[in-house]
Amino acid sequence: MNKNRQITIEINAENARHECNITDYGFKDIFEASEKLGYRTIRYPIGAEAFLGFALIRDSERIVFSNSSLILSREIFSVAHEIGHHRLHLNEQGITLIKDDDFTERDELEVEANYFAACLLMPMEKIEKFIRLELKDKDIASWDGLDIARIQTAFNVSYDMTLIRLKALSILNDAIIEKLKNDKIEKTASKLLSVIGGSTKLCKASEVKKVPTEYLEWVITNYNEKLIPKKTLAAALNYVDLCPSDVNITDSLDEEEDSIDDLLRGMD
Ligand SMILES: [Zn+2]
Structure with missing residues (x-):
């Protein structure tokens, strides 16, 4: 993905946030937001081993499907990723279906949808703002799992996604990432979240059945x-x-x- 394409995707994600009136750090309810953006949003627990989701145009209706057997924070990423496919890749005359068995970046479309999801859920300036205002510009070297859990709660994303995004934005380096991964392994994200009064729901599958x-x-x-x-x-x-x-x-x-x-x- 070249720089121009990156910027195009960033703008697209920013517009999507705007269309949903998101002024907070993260999305309170990405499923509602997906509907607001014009996608019929279907959630169903099809099993932890099944596919993650798909984006589909059918009879001029645009559908986002997500597997609610995934832990909630991953399902949220999944919906953001499918919204990305809709906004960037699908159209009535071309590709009308993209199904995701996983989010490994096997081709350019997947790289782009992941990038869109990252920009949508965790825009750079919002992360910087959070670090400045909420973490009081705490020295990166002294960050621990609780700081990641706080970011996770504000943005409604997974612990792992938080680390990936902070690394991609060069906010954290490899050494710190390794340390924070260990922190997570020791305490698990769920316990970290309960310590700070965050939403432990993020670490569980919702198994929601939402079929319009x-x-x-x-x-x-x-x-x-x-x-x-x-x-x-x-x-x-x-x-x-x-x-x-x-x-x-x-x-x-x-x-x-x-x-x-x-x-x-x-x-x-
Ligand atoms: Zn995909």
Whole structure:
């Protein structure tokens, strides 16, 4: 990624914060923000070993999906990353789907989405402000795990992401990073957060199931119009602990017509 592209992405992320009226250090609720930016945001616990999320354009609707089996701070990063794919890479005429099994930077699009997420969640000037006003410009050499946990709480990000970002911005050097990693291993981020009264929720999976009613209506309509088979309807409803008999459907006698790829099933 060259300097110009970096700046373009930074501006894009800054605009996104602006569109969501974020004046605080971090996002209080990235999921709500994602909706505000125009993305239908679906959260579902598909298992800690499953994929992390995807960005998708479907029938002119833009969808962000995140796996809520991940610990919350990682899920937050995941949503920021998918928003990045939407704003930087997807369009109706080109790529309409990017699915993330992991966030290793296997290609330029992944590098860019990670960079976008970092700029969105932890803008440089906000970190500098936090260090100045909240950490009182404390000497870097004397930072410990609690300082990282405080930053983590203010920005709603993971301990590891905080370290990665501080290193990328050259605020911390390798030696300090190593020390702070050890600090974390000794005490674990969760304990550090409880010591400072931070949100220990960040270290747990939320397992939230948030599927918009419009999506369910869309699945039911497709079933009623015979576009998807009953098993696909059942699978989709199962995501929110419902079954076909719980909803208003027109049952037909013909079984199992050709189905279009179901939104979630199609991602397996
Ligand atoms: Zn990605």
